[in-house]
Amino acid sequence: MSVWITIAFVVAIIYFINQYFFSYWTKQGIPFKEPTFLLGEFWDILTLKRGLGDYFEQLYKKYKNNKIFGLYCSYRPTLLVNDPVLIQEVMIKDFTSFHDRGFPVDEENDPLSANLFELSGQRWRDLRVKLSPTFTSGKLKSMYPTIRDCAQVMENYLEKEVKSGNKVYDMRDLLARFTTNVISSVAFGIDNDCINDRDNIFRKIGLKIFESNYKSMFRNILSFFLPKLMLLFKIRSVDREVEDFIVSIVKQTIDHRENDKSYERKDFMQLMILLKNQGYISVDKDDKKDELNGHDHNDMKKLTFNEIAAQAFLFFIAGFETSSSTSNLCLLELCKNPKTQTKAQEEIDRVMKAANSKEVTYDMLGEMKYLECCIDEALRKYPIVPMLNRECTKDHTFTGTKHTIEKGTTLFIPVQGIQRDPDIYDNPMEFRPERFLDSPTGNGNSKGLFYMPFGDGPRNCIGARMGKLQTKLALAVILSKFSFELVDKSLMDKEFEADPAQFITTPKEPIMLKVEARV
Numbered sequence: 001m002s003v004w005i006t007i008a009f010v011v012a013i014i015y016f017i018n019q020y021f022f023s024y025w026t027k028q029g030i031p032f033k034e035p036t037f038l039l040g041e042f043w044d045i046l047t048l049k050r051g052l053g054d055y056f057e058q059l060y061k062k063y064k065n066n067k068i069f070g071l072y073c074s075y076r077p078t079l080l081v082n083d084p085v086l087i088q089e090v091m092i093k094d095f096t097s098f099h100d101r102g103f104p105v106d107e108e109n110d111p112l113s114a115n116l117f118e119l120s121g122q123r124w125r126d127l128r129v130k131l132s133p134t135f136t137s138g139k140l141k142s143m144y145p146t147i148r149d150c151a152q153v154m155e156n157y158l159e160k161e162v163k164s165g166n167k168v169y170d171m172r173d174l175l176a177r178f179t180t181n182v183i184s185s186v187a188f189g190i191d192n193d194c195i196n197d198r199d200n201i202f203r204k205i206g207l208k209i210f211e212s213n214y215k216s217m218f219r220n221i222l223s224f225f226l227p228k229l230m231l232l233f234k235i236r237s238v239d240r241e242v243e244d245f246i247v248s249i250v251k252q253t254i255d256h257r258e259n260d261k262s263y264e265r266k267d268f269m270q271l272m273i274l275l276k277n278q279g280y281i282s283v284d285k286d287d288k289k290d291e292l293n294g295h296d297h298n299d300m301k302k303l304t305f306n307e308i309a310a311q312a313f314l315f316f317i318a319g320f321e322t323s324s325s326t327s328n329l330c331l332l333e334l335c336k337n338p339k340t341q342t343k344a345q346e347e348i349d350r351v352m353k354a355a356n357s358k359e360v361t362y363d364m365l366g367e368m369k370y371l372e373c374c375i376d377e378a379l380r381k382y383p384i385v386p387m388l389n390r391e392c393t394k395d396h397t398f399t400g401t402k403h404t405i406e407k408g409t410t411l412f413i414p415v416q417g418i419q420r421d422p423d424i425y426d427n428p429m430e431f432r433p434e435r436f437l438d439s440p441t442g443n444g445n446s447k448g449l450f451y452m453p454f455g456d457g458p459r460n461c462i463g464a465r466m467g468k469l470q471t472k473l474a475l476a477v478i479l480s481k482f483s484f485e486l487v488d489k490s491l492m493d494k495e496f497e498a499d500p501a502q503f504i505t506t507p508k509e510p511i512m513l514k515v516e517a518r519v
């Protein structure tokens with residue numbers, strides 16, 4: 001008898017805890033998705049069969065009539081923000097109430113987690129001010145010859161392969177090798193050749209970071225949805241092997257450069273060494289914006305070694321996979337739309353002919369407007385970061401509503417759902433770069449924030465210019481010499497399945513392309 005009483009008691013306690021925690025959105029008067037017992041939305045996320053972007057797109061489609069909509073990630077109430085005007089409020093207008101992402105940072109146990117993407121509050125703000133000048137157009141222009149050399153290696157490789165009869169490629173891999181060469185060169189000052197050296201350690205580490213398995217999927221999910229558990233159980237966001245590699249490479253590079261005072265290289269590492277030694281970077285003459293944003297040089301604390309290593313790690317992961325996936329998905333659409341591919345190639349030919357140049361220069365890229373529209377449209381249809389998150393950093397009442405969002409609440413912005421909404425973009429699954437010819441957002445009529453492949457506001461992507469630059473250069477170089485088509489023609493009118501283990505948008509299976517030299 002007493003066993004039954006104990007069981008009944010335990011069940012009653014669980015029931016009441018469940019009722020208590022899952023009553024949050026009811027009390028707030030905000031509509032919400034009925035949670036699964038105990039785990040809420042977390043059960044669906046843990047058992048995802050498709051990408052996170054697709055999952056949030058489905059939620060957006062179902063609940064978009066609610067400007068804001070409550071979810072439960074286990075007992076943690078989180079909020080889906082569906083309305084572009086409210087999204088603008090979060091990202092830009094009332095940014096001071098939403099400046100963090102709420103990721104777990106554990107500098108002692110997981111030092112590389114203290115990077116710009118994950119840090120919060122004043123630590124993030126100080127670092128962002130320090131690092132912003134490393135990404136100005138002037139600084140990028142000075143790195144262009146290095147990036148161009150990496151593109152040349154890719155072009156030569158493809159030329160050689162196609163000549164020898166190897167014509168079928170997983171272009172995502174080749175493009176990732178190219179961007180890994182770029183980032184190892186501009187972030188670490190190391191001239192790598194991951195294209196010809198298939199076993200290059202930088203490529204191996206890159207593959208390890210974006211490994212598609214349950215462990216990385218679980219880790220990604222925890223850091224987004226239950227970050228406090230990561231801290232509680234000391235779960236590292238970076239593998240020890242990756243950490244050891246990054247720390248040793250950064251150490252070797254800094255030691256080498258500090259011992260050889262004549263060493264002069266215009267790359268991120270040199271800029272970070274400057275930040276380590278003097279705490280600030282001077283403004284370029286041709287960059288009008290004052291990167292110090294009113295800060296005095298004397299206020300700027302110098303970067304520590306661990307801070308440099310954490311930022312180098314972040315540049316590495318943010319710098320190669322995002323851009324190579326963008327070029328790959330743009331190329332995929334150009335294969336599905338051969339006329340668009342020809343139009344982009346004709347523009348590239350025209351610009352190169354007018355400049356009488358065999359090499360794509362920085363200024364020539366600026367003239368390739370249609371190619372730019374192709375990239376913008378690829379990023380609309382396939383935002384590489386398919387959903388954004390923000391943490392509410394002080395209680396906030398949304399304009400025009402009575403709803404107050406409490407400090408500590410995590411907000412999700414379903415970017416992919418919004419960028420594929422037929423009420424914003426007509427026929428959204430059609431790849432039509434022309435949308436962007438007259439409008440930087442592909443739609444001059446809608447209100448609020450609805451095109452955000454690089455996020456927006458003060459916490460947007462700091463490397464957007466560099467991401468666009470390497471994507472555009474890669475595409476200009478390969479499209480000037482080669483034409484591409486899908487090997488599997490059944491993919492012509494089918495959408496690929498996104499990899500559920502990855503936070504970024506990327507196909508689950510490699511998409512093979514046939515490459516032909518242009519005549």
Ligand code: HEM
Pocket residue numbers: 116117118128314315316318319320322323326384385388389452453454455456457458459460461462463464466467468471
């Ligand atoms: C096509 C390429 C890229 C895409 C689509 C992309 C996209 C994004 C997005 C969506 C965010 C979040 C923005 C937000 O929350 O509002 C972000 C943040 C960030 N990205 Fe990128 N990115 C790209 C390339 C790069 C490159 C090349 C770098 C650096 C080398 C970089 C460094 C960063 C950093 C450091 C942040 C965090 C900024 C902060 O929190 O202050 N990204 N990126």
